[in-house]
Amino acid sequence: MTHHPDEPADSPGDGGLVRVRLSVAYDGGGFSGWAAQPGRRTVQGELEEGLARVLRVPVTLTVAGRTDAGVHASGQVAHADLAAGAWEALGSRRGRAGSEPGPDLVRRLAGVLPADVRVRAVRPAPAGFDARFSAVWRRYAYRVVDDPAAADPLRRHDTLTWPRRLDPDALAAASAGLLGERDFAAFCKRRDGATTIRALQRLDWARDAAGVLTATVRADAFCHSMVRSLVGALLAVGEGRRPPEWPASLLAGAARSGAVTVAPAHGLTLVEVGYPPDAELAARAETTRRRRELPQPSNDSSAPTG
């Protein structure tokens, strides 16, 4: 993964760099979201600071899903281009000669990062990998407890408490009506010039043995606040305040619907990011990038948020 002179200038191997893929988990409760912002505590800010402390060089992260304030992640993915020298020096300091750089970096980060964010794995990325542009889908989970008998105080930080019982059949019917490639403008916080067409691949609900309802939501990408808007609309159906047809009927709207309440952030977790097989990574990244360069409203599918 070190420098190859025949690679293009913006490729991971350029300039003696190693592109690494990081698996990241965090409790979003104490963060103003993923993206670094001056004066705010963010996941990106804490991670870049921790990486810089361990590696003694500045590090910039690119992420698959830029989660909002309060949203959690168990399977966030990011990449960074590290100086090959800094990467290769890992695992060989402090008498650990011969150990792998990735696990060594994970161990060191565990020692410097705050307890609400963990790097679970670091490894050299396959050729052509881009955490943001190579991703083909994002999967989120939204946890709701609608029964006081199922309330677990230990999970209150990642579970929404709903004061009324939710009907699983109504939730299922309403969710099925939203699947497919659609214009989700009614469920998106407006961004000028950004498309709101998304392919919603999965949206279903399951009640676990403890009685907690979890929505699984998967799409190629999400526009801003889309998962929480979908969940908010579905909760209105689940408690019987709206008919099951209602959320899909909003898809006709060209702008965000004022009738939809965005569900609270703390019930939402980014669980997994999907990538194509290694051989297709570069092609996928190229396709995503090219879509953004078309002379039409830019596609922000590469910058999804929950």
Add this chain to the structure above:
Amino acid sequence: MTHHPDEPADSPGDGGLVRVRLSVAYDGGGFSGWAAQPGRRTVQGELEEGLARVLRVPVTLTVAGRTDAGVHASGQVAHADLAAGAWEALGSRRGRAGSEPGPDLVRRLAGVLPADVRVRAVRPAPAGFDARFSAVWRRYAYRVVDDPAAADPLRRHDTLTWPRRLDPDALAAASAGLLGERDFAAFCKRRDGATTIRALQRLDWARDAAGVLTATVRADAFCHSMVRSLVGALLAVGEGRRPPEWPASLLAGAARSGAVTVAPAHGLTLVEVGYPPDAELAARAETTRRRRELPQPSNDSSAPTG
């Protein structure tokens, strides 16, 4: 469950009282343990205050397992003797006539209790039930993560992070050696005149799909800090610092072993309390009470703590 003149004076039905059984869950992190103490925030204190607010009469709780500061519960059991009038008035106020008193009380408590303690169920207790004296066993779980790749920031409040890998085979071998009715003085915080003989019915470890190790510990009762002392000794074995025979070898000691490190409270949760079939409840409570009245060092098996 109201007054029956033929019942003895200390029975639940006396004086127009209804004995109710409460199922309780809490995040122990913000509490100075279960037992009410002046000037401290305790689970008992919060619950009794919440019950008094809803019922407008003072309420005193008796609990199955008096957990220490920082210890959690998902399946704590308590009882209270409520004025029959206050109990029967539940479910009939605010236009809810005809609803059950128990679910109505759970709903009302959810509105007044802080988010870190929940009452999951309240129902009239069967005849002879005593949350403390009728209990035949207590089951605890202790969660440990020994692999940075398995760390979940959302579960850091109820999971101990261990910096070194733990060997499941060594944990299993050492745990098996502790089972049975033994004198656990080496693992007990000394209390004058209290027996330290306990029947350890179950002590095993399982690693879940996420990589988290959970110890399941069940005994008729536990002396003070016993579960955490056992776990502390076993962790020393799991990481290879002590041989598997070591924890059992301490059982010969007549006092608490200084070589045992008590594991941190936040990994421990009281999961379940076992009771005999309803028909045997009164007999069991009588047996436990009588054991305490023998003219010998009193048995505190009725006042277990984690």
